[in-house]
Amino acid sequence: NAGVTQTPKFRILKIGQSMTLQCTQDMNHNYMYWYRQDPGMGLKLIYYSVGAGITDKGEVPNGYNVSRSTTEDFPLRLELAAPSQTSVYFCASSNRVGTEAFFGQGTRLTVV
Amino acid sequence: GIQVEQSPPDLILQEGANSTLRCNFSDSVNNLQWFHQNPWGQLINLFYIPSGTKQNGRLSATTVATERYSLLYISSSQTTDSGVYFCAVGGWAGGGNKLTFGTGTQLKVEL
Numbered sequence: 001n002a003g004v005t006q007t008p009k010f011r012i013l014k015i016g017q018s019m020t021l022q023c024t025q026d027m028n029h030n031y032m033y034w035y036r037q038d039p040g041m042g043l044k045l046i047y048y049s050v051g052a053g054i055t056d057k058g059e060v061p062n063g064y065n066v067s068r069s070t071t072e073d074f075p076l077r078l079e080l081a082a083p084s085q086t087s088v089y090f091c092a093s094s095n096r097v098g099t100e101a102f103f104g105q106g107t108r109l110t111v112v
Numbered sequence: 113g114i115q116v117e118q119s120p121p122d123l124i125l126q127e128g129a130n131s132t133l134r135c136n137f138s139d140s141v142n143n144l145q146w147f148h149q150n151p152w153g154q155l156i157n158l159f160y161i162p163s164g165t166k167q168n169g170r171l172s173a174t175t176v177a178t179e180r181y182s183l184l185y186i187s188s189s190q191t192t193d194s195g196v197y198f199c200a201v202g203g204w205a206g207g208g209n210k211l212t213f214g215t216g217t218q219l220k221v222e223l
Contacts, residue, residue: 031209033211040215041215042116042198042200042214042215042216043198043211043213044213045212048210058210059113088153090155092211096209097142097143098142098162098202100143100157100160101143101145101200101209101211103147103155105154106153106154
């Protein structure tokens, strides 16, 4: 039972480069989320999706883009990477409102 | 949005001791989860507990939704309990089952 799978686990980017963080879930969950965690802090919501083709901004969306073409996949795109985007990124999914969310193992991103 | 406060921010225990972690939130919720973030950074689901009481081995949790707080109890602590404990809540406003995280309690269990 894979749950929520994120790739890659680690990545170093140079300032100005772009990349896509991949997230896939095999639980047939409708809702998916991207969070970031800065050192010593809790997680903050970047973007979320309530179903294929529907996405919305969270608390800290600037510098990121998302798409949701299938129920399973929710990639996060970083354009023009900046040092402020150095963080650990977590993808999560849940079935519907008021249900338990499950998290992937995280992607540690460093922008230099 | 909902505000989440956790206390204490840091806690050092001797192995075998008991502890209580607290989570206060500012509005009514439809979701409350406790997580343990281990030293490798993984987020481990401990409890899904928007109300009531649950127990899992040495850990238990209680949420009093009407008074807007939740407690996580750790009994007979072990060194493997070390890490950061997060409370996260989901509110009724805004949709999407979004979770708002507290800043966590950093727990260190020593021999």
